[in-house]
Amino acid sequence: MKPLVLEKEQAGHWLKGLCNNFDIFAPLPTDKGYSDWQKWDGGDLFDVAKGVPKSSIKTFFFPQPEVLFQFNARASAPDAFRLREPKCQDKPRILFGVRPCDARSVVLNSMPYEEDPYFQKRIQETFIVGFLCREGCSTCFCKWTGGSPTGTEGMDVAAIDLGQVLYVEILSDKGKRLVGNGFFRSPTKDEETEAKDFVEKAKGQALDQDVASILRSKGLMHLYDAPFWNSVSEPCINCGTCTFLCPTCYCFDIQDETLRGKGRRIRYWDSCMFPLFTQHASGHNPRGDKLKRVRNRFMHKLKYFPDRFGPISCVGCGRCVRDCPVNIDIRQVLRSLLEI
Amino acid sequence: MNERITQEIQSIAASMLESGQVAAFLGYSQGTLPGTMQPFVARDVEDAKKFSWNSFCVINLANYLPALLRSLEPPRRRGEPPPEGPLPKVGVLATGCWSRNMVVQIQENQIERQRAVIVGISSRGMVSRRKLEAAVGYREITHIEEQDNSLLVRGDGFEETINRWDVVRDNCQTCVHPDPVIYDKLIGSLSGDRKIPDRFRQVEEIEALSVDDRWQWFQNEISSCIRCYACRNACPLCYCPTCFVDDSRPQWVGKSIDPVDTALFHILRAYHCAGRCTDCGSCESVCPMGIRMRLFTKKLQKDVLELYGFEPGLDPDAPLPLSTYKMDDPEEFILTHIKKGDKK
Numbered sequence: 001m002k003p004l005v006l007e008k009e010q011a012g013h014w015l016k017g018l019c020n021n022f023d024i025f026a027p028l029p030t031d032k033g034y035s036d037w038q039k040w041d042g043g044d045l046f047d048v049a050k051g052v053p054k055s056s057i058k059t060f061f062f063p064q065p066e067v068l069f070q071f072n073a074r075a076s077a078p079d080a081f082r083l084r085e086p087k088c089q090d091k092p093r094i095l096f097g098v099r100p101c102d103a104r105s106v107v108l109n110s111m112p113y114e115e116d117p118y119f120q121k122r123i124q125e126t127f128i129v130g131f132l133c134r135e136g137c138s139t140c141f142c143k144w145t146g147g148s149p150t151g152t153e154g155m156d157v158a159a160i161d162l163g164q165v166l167y168v169e170i171l172s173d174k175g176k177r178l179v180g181n182g183f184f185r186s187p188t189k190d191e192e193t194e195a196k197d198f199v200e201k202a203k204g205q206a207l208d209q210d211v212a213s214i215l216r217s218k219g220l221m222h223l224y225d226a227p228f229w230n231s232v233s234e235p236c237i238n239c240g241t242c243t244f245l246c247p248t249c250y251c252f253d254i255q256d257e258t259l260r261g262k263g264r265r266i267r268y269w270d271s272c273m274f275p276l277f278t279q280h281a282s283g284h285n286p287r288g289d290k291l292k293r294v295r296n297r298f299m300h301k302l303k304y305f306p307d308r309f310g311p312i313s314c315v316g317c318g319r320c321v322r323d324c325p326v327n328i329d330i331r332q333v334l335r336s337l338l339e340i
Numbered sequence: 341m342n343e344r345i346t347q348e349i350q351s352i353a354a355s356m357l358e359s360g361q362v363a364a365f366l367g368y369s370q371g372t373l374p375g376t377m378q379p380f381v382a383r384d385v386e387d388a389k390k391f392s393w394n395s396f397c398v399i400n401l402a403n404y405l406p407a408l409l410r411s412l413e414p415p416r417r418r419g420e421p422p423p424e425g426p427l428p429k430v431g432v433l434a435t436g437c438w439s440r441n442m443v444v445q446i447q448e449n450q451i452e453r454q455r456a457v458i459v460g461i462s463s464r465g466m467v468s469r470r471k472l473e474a475a476v477g478y479r480e481i482t483h484i485e486e487q488d489n490s491l492l493v494r495g496d497g498f499e500e501t502i503n504r505w506d507v508v509r510d511n512c513q514t515c516v517h518p519d520p521v522i523y524d525k526l527i528g529s530l531s532g533d534r535k536i537p538d539r540f541r542q543v544e545e546i547e548a549l550s551v552d553d554r555w556q557w558f559q560n561e562i563s564s565c566i567r568c569y570a571c572r573n574a575c576p577l578c579y580c581p582t583c584f585v586d587d588s589r590p591q592w593v594g595k596s597i598d599p600v601d602t603a604l605f606h607i608l609r610a611y612h613c614a615g616r617c618t619d620c621g622s623c624e625s626v627c628p629m630g631i632r633m634r635l636f637t638k639k640l641q642k643d644v645l646e647l648y649g650f651e652p653g654l655d656p657d658a659p660l661p662l663s664t665y666k667m668d669d670p671e672e673f674i675l676t677h678i679k680k681g682d683k684k
Contacts, residue, residue, distance in 0.1 A: 032564065032630035033470065033478050051480070054629070055566075064566075065596035135496075137480050139373065235379040237403070239570035241628045255595055268596040271568070276586050325570050325626030326399060327371035327378045 001170045004184035005191055008164060011045060014183040018094060022127070025060070026096040027053035037095075045096065046161075051137035052317045056247030057095055057102045058109065061122045065266035068118070068254070073263035086264070092125040094178065101142045101315040103130045103154035105247035111309040112250065118267070127174050130155035135203045139318030141331055143206040146311050150199045160195050167195040212306045214338055223303055224295070228336050233294035235326040240271035242320035242328070243297065248313045251277070272296050298333050341488050345393040345461065348527045349433065352459055354388040356431045362457050363412050363428035366401055367391045374484040375469045379404055394486050395467040395504065398625035401432055402441035402576035406450045429455045435463035437511075437620035439520035440653025441576040444616050447660060450579060453522070460523030462531045465505070465512030466621070467491070470630055472507045476500055511621035511634055514539040521654055540642045542635055558603070558636075564629040565602045567595075571623035571633050572609055577616050584608060610636035615644045615662040618653050647673075 006014060015024055024040040029047060036054040067086040072079050106123065113119035133149035136142070142149060152158040156175035160167040167187060170179050187195070215223075243249040253270040256263060270277055273294070278287040287293050305313035314330065321329050353365040369380035369390040377396045381404075382388045412428040434442060439458060445451045473481065476493055483494040491502045505513070516539060519530045538544075546557060569585070572578045585593045585605055593608075594601035610633070617637040624634040644650055647670045648661040671677055 030564070033474055034630070036564075138482050234381055237399075237570065237573040237626070239573040239626070240566075240568035241570050241626075244566045244568045245628060253595065257594060266596055274569075274586075321373065323628040325574055325628075327373065327376040329372040332372065 001176070003187055003192075003195070004168045004170070004179060005187045006159075006166045006168055006184050008046060008166060010183045011166065012042065015040065015045075015094070015096065016042065017183075018178065021091065022094045023091045024094045024096055030054075040096065050133065050135060051140060052099050052102060052319060054245070054319075056105060056245065056317065056319065057098060057128075058105065058247050058250065060093060060095060060126055061106060061109065061119055062113075062250055062252070062269075063122075065268035066118050068265045068267055071263040071265075072261065073258040074261040077261075081263075090125070092127065094127045094129060096129045098128050098130045098155065099133060099317070100130060100149060100151040100153070100155075101140070101147055101317040102247050103128050104142075104147045104151060105154070105315045105317075107154040108248050108309075108311060108313055108315065109250050127157075127178055128155045129157045129159060129178070132158060132160050132198070133202060133204075134161070134198060136205075137318060137322075139321045140316060141205055141207075141318060142316035143204040144211055144331070144334065145314045145316040146212060147315050149202040149204040160198050162191060162194050162198070165191065167191055167198075209338065211334065211338065212310065212312045215302055215312065216306050216310075218303075218337075218340075220303060220307070223337055223340065224299060226336070226340050228340075229291050229295045232298075232328065232333055232336075233291045236273070236290050236294050236328060237325060238273050238275070238290050238293065239325060240269075240273050241323050241325060243271035243273055244269060245319040245323055247315055247317055247319075248301070249297075253277075272300070294328070298330070298337075301330075302334060302337055342394045342486055345527055346391065349391045349393055349459070350388050352525060352527070353382055353391055353431060354385045356457060357382060357388060358385050361429065362431040364408060365391075365431035366404055366408060367433045368393060368397045368401075371396075374481050375467070375472060381408060393461075395464070395491075395508075396469065398466050398469075398509070398622065399574055400438050400441055400576050400620040400622040401434070402438050402445060403574060403622065405430065405432060405442065405456060405576075406445065406579060409451060409455055427452075427455055429457050431457045431459060434458045434460050434520045434523060436515065436517045436519050436521065437463070437618040437653075438576075439522050440517065440618040441620060443521055443653040443656050444618070445576065446656050447658075448616075453656070457525070458520065458523045460520030460526045462520070462528060463512065463515070463518045465508035465515065465518070466625075467504065467507050468509040468625065471509070472502065475502050475507055509621050509625065510542065510632075511619045511624070511638075514542075515619065517651075517654070522656065540638070543639045543642050546635065546639070558606075559599065561631055561635075562602050562606050562633070563599070565597065565606070565631055566629060567597055567602065567605065568628065570626040570628060571631075574622040574626040575613070576620075576622070577613050578609075606633060606636060609633075610640060613637045614640040615648070615650065615660060616652050617641055 025037050026040045026045055027035040028038045030036050034054045069083045070086055071081050071083055074080060130152060136149055152171055156172045157178060158169045158171055170176055251270050251272060252267045254265060254267050256265050275285060279285045287296055301313040349367055353367065356362045357365055365382045367380055368377045370392045371378045375396050379399055379401060380390060408430050414423055439460060442456060446453050479495045479498060481493050481495050485492040489504050491504055493500050493502055514536050516534050516536055518534060546554060549557060593604050619638055619641055621634055624632055644661060650661045
């Protein structure tokens with residue numbers, strides 16, 4: 001489809017028109033100083049800093065928690081413990097202002113979740129309006145990981161911010177459903193040149209190496225037995241900040257919750273940084289110390305995942321770099337793994 | 341000033357490691373981002389060159405001490421007594437609050453005093469990265485140059501000089517004990533206790549709210565919690581082999597981010613710290629979501645001070661108020677007392 005243009009001052013009207021059929025989320029400022037995904041209240045949409053918001057968009061596909069089913073937990077009830085599909089009243093959603101790294105994370109997470117009906121249903125019902133990046137933060141490294149500041153993987157609509165207007169490309173049938181009303185026009189020649197210029201000049205630190213294929217070619221045990229894991233993991237406090245903020249960490253645990261006769265089975269976020277993650281009922285823990293846990297997190301992203309699926313399971317958003325309490329920097333780990 | 345302290349740390353650590361006085365030395369090395377430091381363990385003289393010191397050493401090093409000491413002991417089975425003779429020692433940096441947490445660790449039998457060679461540094465207060473970011477309007481900071489009383493902060497298209505004290509963490513601004521309480525060696529000089537007339541002002545403001553408003557405030561404060569447990573794990577008081585949130589039989593707390601579960605976690609975490617917390621601010625500094633959970637423990641610190649006249653970590657020989665019983669302990673706050681009409 002041909003690209004279109006939307007005047008920024010019309011963007012609010014366009015989205016308001018979609019509010020009847022969609023819940024709209026955008027990275028909006030919080031009272032804590034950072035921007036984060038919130039339901040759009042009709043206010044200013046463009047007061048957003050460069051780089052990514054605090055949380056990733058994985059929560060829209062992999063909610064914390066996902067209710068897998070519900071049941072009546074009273075043993076005497078006629079329908080005791082009969083499983084019921086969870087009631088889901090969520091409208092389809094538009095995520096407005098998704099950065100290329102986050103959009104790409106959905107594609108990567110879809111690989112292990114290919115046959116997961118819950119995840120796939122949420123993908124069906126979520127419409128991603130991406131915003132390409134002119135420049136990133138010092139912690140952005142999407143190009144290292146196979147992405148790009150102007151990449152459109154995973155997006156239904158890709159927008160380029162040209163100041164007064166958004167230059168919009170429609171990338172999927174879902175995207176067509178959003179853009180089908182009268183707020184858009186064809187771009188002028190100048191706007192086309194500007195958009196081209198934007199993409200050409202978009203900055204991003206590059207590594208000039210095909211990281212995924214290099215890592216795939218290395219012996220698994222060679223990386224596993226690397227000498228640096230102790231010094232990498234030594235400062236780690238084993239919190240879940242990296243895994244919970246990470247757009248491509250998708251591990252979970254499952255538990256039944258019952259309250260006053262009502263039961264539900266939930267799938268909730270788990271973290272390989274927690275000792276409980278691998279604790280066996282026998283008491284044995286195969287990843288009982290933090291070196292093993294830290295190593296597993298990086299090996300999963302940078303070796304096991306590419307061995308199984310191709311790309312590395314990291315999109316270079318830099319959230320873990322920015323918010324790790326002890327500054328464990330995945331870029332350094334990646335470099336060490338490439339060098340060894 | 342930081343350069344001088346850095347050099348002294350490096351040379352003290354190097355000489356302790358070289359002489360064999362300690363097997364490891366615990367301090368800080370430079371992080372990869374401006375305003376971040378990484379806890380760092382040196383095991384040989386060469387490593388000691390990596391030590392660094394500035395206003396961003398926000399994680400309490402006492403947190404690492406018990407595990408580091410254990411890692412230096414010869415391996416043994418659970419329940420087996422430690423071998424005869426002295427065990428390897430660890431050198432460690434300690435400001436006022438960190439040293440007070442080491443005192444608590446000694447009182448609670450988590451570390452042995454003689455195995456920690458404590459190098460004291462009187463704290464000038466550590467800087468809050470969050471306050472610094474706010475001071476430059478949340479623009480990305482790419483460079484920080486620290487002077488004695490100011491920070492030169494640079495980013496894309498801006499350069500600003502920020503008064504250091506303005507961006508020092510809340511807990512440090514209200515700290516009255518900046519000097520190390522116990523130490524074997526001192527870097528610089530002691531600065532003496534500080535007088536802060538309104539050190540509990542933040543807590544008093546919340547106490548002044550109605551019950552409903554206070555609950556609202558609490559719920560709002562924790563609403564962004566992602567249950568990553570960074571606050572718990574950065575805390576030197578949290579050393580239970582299994583935390584109550586990880587217990588499964590019985591399970592005390594739900595696993596998702598249901599507001600009830602999140603509230604329960606934060607309330608219980610804070611209460612576990614009552615009478616032990618030194619307001620080191622580690623929890624708040626590491627929170628990725630900017631939750632001010634330090635105010636919960638600060639309230640309990642205030643209560644313990646008012647009820648028992650006790651401040652944690654000042655004296656290794658002082659009994660701990662919440663694990664000691666005295667006939668004249670205050671009990672007006674006990675519910676059955678209030679019901680009986682004993683309330684004065």
